[in-house]
Amino acid sequence: MMIRGNILNVFTGEIYPAEIEIESGIIKCVKKIKGNFKGLLVPGLIDAHIHIESSMLTPSFFAHAVVPHGTTAVVADPHEIANVMGTKGIDLMIKDSENVPLTFYFTAPSCVPATPFETSGATIESNQIDFLMQKDQIVALGEMMNFPGVINEDFSVINKIKSAQFNRKPVDGHAPLLSGEDLCKYISAGISTDHECSSAEEALEKKELGMKIMIREGSSAKNMEDLIEIGGDFLVSDDKHPEDLLEGHLNKLVQKAISLGMDPLQAIRMVTLNPAQHYSLKMGAIVPGNQADLVLVDNLENFEVEKVFIRGELVAEEGKSLFEPVTISGESSIHVEQKSPEDFNINLSGKSTLVRVIKVLEGQIVTSEMEAELPIIDGxxxxxxxxxxxxxxxxxxxxxxxxxxxxxxGFEIKEGALASSVAHDSHNIIVVGTSYDYMAKAVNLLRENRGGLVAVSKDIHKFLDLPVAGLMSNCDAETVSSKLKELHKIAREMGCSLESPFMTMSFLALLVIPQLKLSDKGLFDGTKFEFVEVIKKIIE
Structure with a gap:
């Protein structure tokens, strides 16, 4: 088959009319021709770092949502479901991904559990990493969050890195705020990327030391504006909620980067050629031998997607997918006893107490620490x-x-509670509320419904069920988004001002992100990498 149009050559930056000959989904030849064509054909867009589970959609429903926006491939780290179900969860993701035209590549989760300071549903050892590395769908070792393990040369951590190197697959990084000698040791272990930079200074230091910088613009963590002056190698979404995916995916990142002053060719390379070359994927450029993934956009300035081709087949047009997703089943692993309000209380005597407090920062997954004096009433x-x-x-x-x-x-809730079975990365239940009664009610609702998101207040409760591992829905993005919007509406009525309160809450259990976080085992200082006491002082 043939596709003709104006093409963008991501190697030279040239735009010219061409005839693309395609055979069995692969580009066989590209020839310059004469002709007048509307729009511009660019290579299919590749998200170099995303967690599908954070969209609360299964792979096939995720594909149905993002393909119309020009996304033709993703490199997904399945460590969310792996922390719940182990390698069974990874196999479930791979199997479901084969039901849709979007090309899914995966990384082998390097940190299951993310740390020894929390309880997860599974453990993935280095011998299992060896097994995963043999799979064609696995293209890298997933983000190495255990940077203390790398720095201290933990035997299991180093073996996982060596497994990737033996199989000639890159190792993705995760090193928020790491600097100086520790950063040098982390990089020297063979870790090549980082998506956790939150300032230009941090990105510059890592870039100067040879790391490839992933500029992240997700639903909760938005770092593009802070990093744009430094530049990077990839534009990635990391974690995206379904309502954002309905508006756009990588196309929106390209549009924003251009609006902030980035050269359009550079922005497009960051979601095409660069990820393809880094992960050794036969895509990312309109050249012979590559998969025939093409996106027709109006022009480089607007970058509005009109048609999407994967393996030469038209799969989306005018914002609509031309394929149907399928539903899957998966265990939820919600094994929690019924909770009472008393279970959430810290029993103390005295008039008041000085406590450590997790301070949430809007638009960031890093937190800070503050302190507050709270009254003690009836213990x-x-x-x-x-x-x-x-x-x-x-x-x-x-x-x-x-x-x-x-x-x-940081939540500013005046009455009620929010709870979720999505709490990175071990995905225990996390709950925030104005009273222990509301907190118990919210957790018990999650328990009864085998996982999901819930908002409860005096006269109302709303629920978004996530039956697949307590992480994903078997509904389309529109349905999940509608339910999530209703939850956000209720949260705002409670007084919560956070843009994405459930996603923000889910990261408060992620111990590998500084500063103060919470696991099922206690309050944790991610800078010192140790537990700290909640109670600083009792005032008699």
Missing amino acids: KITADIQKDILPISVVERYGHGRMSKAFVN
Whole structure:
């Protein structure tokens, strides 16, 4: 078959009319021709780093949502479902991905569990990494979050890196705020990328030391504006909620990068040629031998997607997918005892107490630490709703009965509670509320419904069920987005001002991101990589 049009050559930056000969989904030949064509054909867009589970969509429903926006391939790290189900979860993702035309590549999760300071549903050892590396769909070792393990030359961590190197596959990084000698040691272990830069200074240091910088613009963590002056090698989404995916995916990142002053060719290379070359993928440029993935856009300035071809076949047109997703089944692993309000209280005597508080930063997954004095009433530490100091708890979901209790600032909830079985990366249940009664009610609703997101207040409760591993829905993006919007509406009515409160909450359990986070085992300082006490002082 033949496709004709104006093409963008990502090697030279030239635009010219061409005839693309395609055989069995592969570009056989590209010939310059004469002719007048509307629009511009660019290579299919590749997301070099994303967690499909964070969209709360299964792979096939995710593909149905993003392909109309020009995404033709992704490099997905399945460590969310791997922390719940182990390698069975990875196999489930791979199997479902084969039901749709979008090309899914995966990385082998390097940190399951992410740290030894939390409880996950599975463990992936270095011998299992060896096995995963043999799969064609696995193109790299997933983000190495255990940077202390790398720096201290932990035997298991180093073996996982060596497995990737033996199989000639790159190792993705995750090193927020790492600097100086520790950063040098981390890079020298063979880690080549980082998507956690939150400042220009951090990105510049890593870039100067040879790391490839992934500029992240997700639903919660948005770093493009801070990093655009430094530049990078990839534009990635990392974690995206379904309502954002309905608006766009990588096409929106390209549009934003251009609007911030980036050269259009550079922006397009960051989602085509660069990821393809880094992960050794036969795509990313309109040249012979590559997969025939093409996106017709109006022009480089607007970058509005009109048609999408994968393996030479038209798969999306005028914002609509021309294929149907399928539903899958998967265990939820919600094994939690019924909770009472008393379970969430920290019993203390005295008039008040000085506590450590997790301070949420809008638009960031990093947090900071603050302190607050809270009253003790009838032996219970009481929230200070006026000062926005609320109780937060992580309830272990895998049947061991553990739970932790702490305090958080930044949600501004005036009455009610939010809870979720999505809590990176071990995905225990996380809950924030104005009272222990609301918190118990929210957790019990999750328990009864085998996972999901819930908002409860005095007269109302809303639920988004996630039956696949307690992480993903078997509905399309429109349905999930509609339910999530309703949850966000209720959260705003509670007083919450966060743009994505459930995604923000989900990262409060991610111990490998500084500074103060919470696991089922306790309050954790991600800078010191150690537990810290919630109670700093009791005031008699």
